[in-house]
Amino acid sequence: MASTVDILLRSYYKDFGWLSFCLRSIAKYCHGFRDVVVVVPEDSRERLRLAEVTPAHVQYCPQFPDDYLGQQVTKLYADTYTDADFIIHVDSDCIFRRACSPLDLCKGERPHLLVTSCSQFPGRAPWQVATERFLRSRISYDFMRRQPLMYPRWIYGELRQYARNLHKRELADYVMDQPPLGFSEFNALGAFAYSFYRSAFHWVETDEIAFNEQFCRIFWSWEGLHEGHQYEIESILGLKTALGPSSGECAREEESRPCE
Amino acid sequence: MASERIELFRFETLDGPDEKLAPAIQAFFRRLGVAHVYDEAVLPTLQDGSSLVTVAVRDRPWPPWGIGAQAVSALAFFHPVSDGNAGLGNVFVADEEQTSVGLIAAVYKEALDQLARRRVDKVHFVVREEAALSMHVLGAAGFQRTSHPFLTEQSRYWLHETDIGAHITALGLQDSSPLELLADQFKGGAFDRIALFLITLNLSFLPYWQDRLRSPEIIPNTGIARVAECLPPGGPPAPQGEETS
Numbered sequence: 494m495a496s497t498v499d500i501l502l503r504s505y506y507k508d509f510g511w512l513s514f515c516l517r518s519i520a521k522y523c524h525g526f527r528d529v530v531v532v533v534p535e536d537s538r539e540r541l542r543l544a545e546v547t548p549a550h551v552q553y554c555p556q557f558p559d560d561y562l563g564q565q566v567t568k569l570y571a572d573t574y575t576d577a578d579f580i581i582h583v584d585s586d587c588i589f590r591r592a593c594s595p596l597d598l599c600k601g602e603r604p605h606l607l608v609t610s611c612s613q614f615p616g617r618a619p620w621q622v623a624t625e626r627f628l629r630s631r632i633s634y635d636f637m638r639r640q641p642l643m644y645p646r647w648i649y650g651e652l653r654q655y656a657r658n659l660h661k662r663e664l665a666d667y668v669m670d671q672p673p674l675g676f677s678e679f680n681a682l683g684a685f686a687y688s689f690y691r692s693a694f695h696w697v698e699t700d701e702i703a704f705n706e707q708f709c710r711i712f713w714s715w716e717g718l719h720e721g722h723q724y725e726i727e728s729i730l731g732l733k734t735a736l737g738p739s740s741g742e743c744a745r746e747e748e749s750r751p752c753e
Numbered sequence: 754m755a756s757e758r759i760e761l762f763r764f765e766t767l768d769g770p771d772e773k774l775a776p777a778i779q780a781f782f783r784r785l786g787v788a789h790v791y792d793e794a795v796l797p798t799l800q801d802g803s804s805l806v807t808v809a810v811r812d813r814p815w816p817p818w819g820i821g822a823q824a825v826s827a828l829a830f831f832h833p834v835s836d837g838n839a840g841l842g843n844v845f846v847a848d849e850e851q852t853s854v855g856l857i858a859a860v861y862k863e864a865l866d867q868l869a870r871r872r873v874d875k876v877h878f879v880v881r882e883e884a885a886l887s888m889h890v891l892g893a894a895g896f897q898r899t900s901h902p903f904l905t906e907q908s909r910y911w912l913h914e915t916d917i918g919a920h921i922t923a924l925g926l927q928d929s930s931p932l933e934l935l936a937d938q939f940k941g942g943a944f945d946r947i948a949l950f951l952i953t954l955n956l957s958f959l960p961y962w963q964d965r966l967r968s969p970e971i972i973p974n975t976g977i978a979r980v981a982e983c984l985p986p987g988g989p990p991a992p993q994g995e996e997t998s
Contacts, residue, residue, distance in 0.1 A: 506759060506760055506763075507812075508760075510757070510760065539930060539932050540759045540760075543759050543936045543938075544760075673816065673817075673818040673819075674816075715814040715815035716814070716815075717814065
C-alpha cells in the first residue's frame with residue numbers, strides 16, 4: 494500500500510494508565526503504519542509527563558467542558574493532527590491482540606467498515622437516534638463495530654462541510670451542543686460514508702451485536718484498570734507469537750452482503 | 754501510586770457562583786458536618802466576588818453526568834480577596850483524605866497560584882495574640898505580625914502578613930506545580946514543612962468553622978482586606994503594655 498497510514502489516539506488524563514498499555518500493544522503488534530500520534534487536551538500535558546507516558550508524537554487539542562463529547566470532536570478533526578492519507582482510530586482502552594497492518598484493514602484503497610443492521614439490536618441500535626438526528630435521514634446500520642477504524646483523510650473535511658450546510662454551524666459546535674450520549678463520531682462518519690461515499694469503502698455486514706475483537710481486545714475505561722484487566726492485558730502483551738498471520742489475510746472476511 | 758492520584762482529581766477555581774459545582778460543594782460541607790459554612794460564608798462571598806474557592810474534584814466513572822456525578826475531596830476558601838490583598842484559610846478535606854498531604858498541598862498551592870494570577874501580592878491570616886503554635890508555624894511560613902488588630906468579644910487578634918511569593922518560597926513550593934504535589938513529588942524537604950503548616954492550619958482554623966471554641970487560634974478575616982481603612986484616627990490601639998501615641 495503506497496499511501497501513508499497513521500494511528501491516531503485521542504486520550505486524556507484519566508486514561509493514561511490504559512494509554513500506556515495501548516501504546517505497548519501497538520509497538521508489539523502493529524507494523525506498516527507510518528506514525529502513532531497521541532492527542533490530549535492542553536490540561537493533560539503536565540499529567541502526561543507525570544504519568545511517565547512518553548509517546549513519540551504528542552499533540553494538544555483544545556480543552557472541552559465535556560470531554561466525552563470533546564474527544565469525539567478531536568477525532569472528527571483528525572486530519573488536522575496528521576497529514577497521512579489514511580487515519581486509524583483506536584481508543585486508549587483498546588489493546589491490540591494480534592498482528593495488524595494497514596493491509597488488514599482495507600481492500601485496496603478502500604477501508605473495511607463493519608456494519609450491523611439496526612434490526613439486530615434488541616429495542617434500538619444504541620446510536621441510531623443520535624446519528625439520524627445529525628444526518629437528518631434514516632439509517633439502517635450501526636457503524637461502530639470494531640476497533641481499529643480506518644478512514645481516508647478527505648472524509649473528515651467532507652463531513653465538516655456537510656454539517657455546515659445542514660446545521661448552519663461548525664461540526665464541533667454541533668457536537669458540543671448535544672446532550673450527554675447525544676452523538677457518536679464513528680457512527681456519524683460511517684453513516685455519512687455509507688450515504689454519500691459508499692464506493693470508497695469496503696462494507697462487511699455482520700450479525701453480531703457484540704463488538705468485533707478480531708484485532709483489539711476492547712475494554713471499558715470507565716470500569717477502571719483493575720487487577721483482572723491488568724492481568725489479561727499483560728497476558729496479551731506477553732504472547733510470544735501473534736495470533737495468526739497479518740498482511741492481506743484478514744481472517745474470516747465474510748462475503749460482503751449487499752447493504753440496503 | 755502517584756499516576757493514579759493524577760487520574761483521580763482535577764482542580765477548579767471559582768471567584769463567583771458556579772451552578773454546576775454548587776451541589777457538590779454543598780454536599781462536601783454537609784458531610785464534614787459544617788453545612789452552614791457554605792450558606793453563611795462561601796456562597797455570599799462568591800456572590801459578591803470577595804472570595805476565591807479552589808476545589809479538588811472527583812468525577813464519577815460512569816455516567817459522568819447527573820446528580821452526584823462530581824464529588825469534592827478538598828476545598829480552599831480564601832477571603833477577603835481584593836486590591837492585591839487576600840486573607841488565606843485552611844483547606845477543608847474529606848475524611849478519607851485527611852492525611853493526603855499531597856492532595857491538600859496541591860489544592861493550597863493551586864489556590865495561591867490563582868491568587869497570584871489575580872495580582873494579589875500580600876496575603877494574611879488573623880491570629881490570636883499569644884497563639885504559640887500558630888504563630889510559630891506561620892512565622893516559619895513567612896508571616897510577620899503587623900500592627901493591625903482584630904478584636905472579638907473574647908480575644909485580641911493580629912493580622913499576620915507576608916508577600917505571596919515569600920510565603921510560597923518559605924514553604925518550599927516555589928518550584929512545585931500543584932500536579933506534582935498531587936503526585937507526592939515534594940522538592941528538598943518541603944514535605945515536612947508543608948505537612949506541619951497545613952495540619953496546624955486545620956487544627957487552628959477548624960474550631961472557628963465548627964463553632965467549638967470561643968477563641969480559636971486563627972479566625973477568618975471577616976472584615977475587609979484593607980484593614981487600615983478601619984483604623985480610628987489616632988491609629989491602632991496599642992498592644993498591652995505599650996503607650997498609645
